[in-house]
Amino acid sequence: MLTLYYKPACPFCERVLQMADNLNVDLNLKDISEDQAALAELLEKGGKQQVPFLVDTEKDVSMYESSDIIDYMREHGAKTSGDAASKPRVHVGGSVCVSCEG
Numbered sequence: 001m002l003t004l005y006y007k008p009a010c011p012f013c014e015r016v017l018q019m020a021d022n023l024n025v026d027l028n029l030k031d032i033s034e035d036q037a038a039l040a041e042l043l044e045k046g047g048k049q050q051v052p053f054l055v056d057t058e059k060d061v062s063m064y065e066s067s068d069i070i071d072y073m074r075e076h077g078a079k080t081s082g083d084a085a086s087k088p089r090v091h092v093g094g095s096v097c098v099s100c101e102g
Contacts (some may be wrong), residue, residue: 002077003028004069005042005053012066013052019070025077 004020004027006013020027030038032051039049045062046053054069055062056076085095 001028001057002026002073003030003055003057005030005032005038005055007031007033008049015066016052016054016073018070019076023073023077025073038059042048065083071080 002025004013004016006017006029008031017027019025019034030041032039032042032049042051042053043049045055046064048064050064052066052069053062053064054072059076061072063072
């Protein structure tokens with residue numbers, strides 16, 4: 001199971017969430033700005049109050065940094081049968097870019 005600790009107003013979190021959607025990756029979302037228990041879990045598992053933070057309980061892997069998380073989801077979490085890169089990539093600002101994430 002993939003769990004993502006995030007804040008809704010975080011642009012790096014938004015980037016991860018958009019790519020998870022593009023890759024059809026199921027995430028258990030934990031909003032640390034609204035859920036004190038989730039914040040406590042984040043601090044226990046990661047040691048710092050930084051988001052996004054991904055935990056893969058099946059592979060005993062955890063990581064910060066949106067680029068690393070996106071790469072990990074591409075390699076381990078994508079549920080697409082075709083090329084996930086064929087879907088447009090959306091920046092936080094809303095402009096579509098087909099080259100920046102590849």
